[in-house]
Amino acid sequence: MQRKPIDILIVDDHPMVIEGLKTLLSDDERVSVKTHFINGTDTLSYLEKDTADVILLDVNLPDINGVEMVTKILNIRANVGIIGLSTYSEPSIINQMIKNGVKGYLLKNATADELVNAISQVQQGNFYFGSEVQKILADSVTQESTDLPKLTRREKHVLTLIAEGKTTNNIAEELFISPLTVETHRRNLMQKLEVSNAASLIKVAVEKKLI
Amino acid sequence: MQRKPIDILIVDDHPMVIEGLKTLLSDDERVSVKTHFINGTDTLSYLEKDTADVILLDVNLPDINGVEMVTKILNIRANVGIIGLSTYSEPSIINQMIKNGVKGYLLKNATADELVNAISQVQQGNFYFGSEVQKILADSVTQESTDLPKLTRREKHVLTLIAEGKTTNNIAEELFISPLTVETHRRNLMQKLEVSNAASLIKVAVEKKLI
DNA sequence: ATCAATATACTGGAAAACCAGTAGAAAAAA
DNA sequence: TTTTTTCTACTGGTTTTCCAGTATATTGAT
Incomplete structure (x- = not known):
């Protein structure tokens, strides 16, 4: 039984990452990259008219930061699954992203397998975090709130x-x-x-x- | 007149970047990606036996740092052209890389055009730096040495x-x-x-x- | 073996940071 | 509107940093 492929949206300002993701995902018929954007503004205006199943969202966009993007995207399309992508693992950012509603988080050294795995899990409404990310999450629990005691x-x-x-x-x-x-x-x-x-x-x- | 394509070596630990680079470069017949490595050690041992014209070198490898890599590569193959690649622009790192002998430097938001341009320039023995990188270099000149005054x-x-x-x-x-x-x-x-x-x-x- | 650089240590005085406690005005939340 | 939080400001005293100058032992290089 061949199901309809999962529609993917890529948001990243690095051409080589976009191409890389497309290539990595092109081998798998379960997913289909719909389109891509290189900034937050364009992504949001696209989502006003059209949608996707899963969004691969780079955390460091040139115009809007990742954490805000998550909120804004979910404001427009509450049902879309968002997977955060970043080069380095920054606990506080990852924590905030999760709070704001991302369903997955991967570092950019993720393999094609991890990628497809994450996408299908997220599309089914589950969470998926890369192994490095999981370690960070575990740490941040032990350190009882990596986030700062509210400063004014x-x-x-x-x-x-x-x-x-x-x-x-x-x-x-x-x-x-x-x-x-x-x-x-x-x-x-x-x-x-x-x-x-x-x-x-x-x-x-x-x-x-x-x- | 169709010349022999420029042999490229990609060194980066991010699968999606590797694939992206390959895709971006596959459209151009002047270059040909020979192979790729995901760490410094493998790259160096490869260079012991074989060579390439231009190496696209990620600055943040898991095992050996970019600055050292440049020295080590040029130690083995003095004639190879190295183009540094990084996500963010860190003046001190870029400066050190240049001192150690990279011929080009690009941020990962470079376009396919920039990439091919950089490669052909470097292959011809010239320098090529992305526009953002040039700004940084200009700044570091004005600030008379971004790098630290030798500390003991x-x-x-x-x-x-x-x-x-x-x-x-x-x-x-x-x-x-x-x-x-x-x-x-x-x-x-x-x-x-x-x-x-x-x-x-x-x-x-x-x-x-x-x- | 000699010279330069580095690491070590001091004096003494000025400035700034640190600690503890208090408290009124303004702004935000209830 | 009342309550709470935040921002503001003070006194008085202790500790630490900051500054300037000097000086010797130990390295490292030539």
Whole structure:
């Protein structure tokens, strides 16, 4: 029994990846690449008129970031399955993507087999994550929330300024607030992030990809 | 006059990139992809027995880093043209690659045209850099050496410890030296890296991929 | 063997960061 | 509207970093 092939949409700004995916998928008659886009905007406007079964979505698009893309896509087509694709594995991003509703996630070193597997699983409504991705997910559970203890907007702002190497006084000038206030923010940041100096603060900020 | 096609070697650990490159290059009869490898070791042992005209070399291989690969390849086959490939543009890496002898550098969002162009230029002994890469090179000239002003081994070590958020005294204990010495190192580091506090120091260290 | 670079260590003083506690105003949430 | 959170700001005291200059032992290179 030959079923209708799964319609695939590829979204990636790298021509060589697009071609690669098409080639890898062309050998398998269960899937059929419908079309491809090299940015988020075009993808979304396409989805307004037409749809697909599964979208292979590069996380690093030139215009819209991957996490937002997931939300926007599912807003338009709630039934489409999204598989995230990225070169490197960034726990926080992957976690956010999953929260927003991706059904699968693969690194770009995935094989054709993994790819087709992921697609058919996702099309059936299941989840599929590459082996490396699974490790990351496991880690992020053990480390009980890789994501940061909610910082306020102001705190994040101050944190980025600290990370830029600005001194308390510099920051105070830039934000038109008292240096004492800046210090309070820094103190609260250190407390929230459980560190004891500005250096560690930046280390954490870098780790959590805050800056 | 139909010349002998340029023999290409692809080195990349992403199946989809390999397939993509093959597809993109298959349309052009001036080039011919000889074979491909997914790691550095296999590539080098191949080059011991056989050669190619141009190597498309992914900078982020699983076993050997791109910069070293260039040196090793040219050690075996001095006449081969190497084109670096990477997803993101990292000035320091690109600069090092060029120093070590790559003849071209492209980001993975390069088009088929750019790719073939780069290959034929490099094969003729010329240089070819993608437009984004050229911008970076221009910037790094203006910023007079994006690469770090030689740090001593000890200084690098101290820098990493600072970046880990350790205090001067911690570091002193860890290295069995006086806190005053650690401070001197830190001072010299700040001078060399042209910053004025530990926070910036870490920022720079992160930027330069020292840690 | 000698010279240069590196790693080590100190003094002393100024500046900035760090700690603890408090508290009013503004904005957001209930 | 009331409550809570966030942003703001202060006092006062401790610790650490930052700056400038100096100096010796240990490497490494020629």
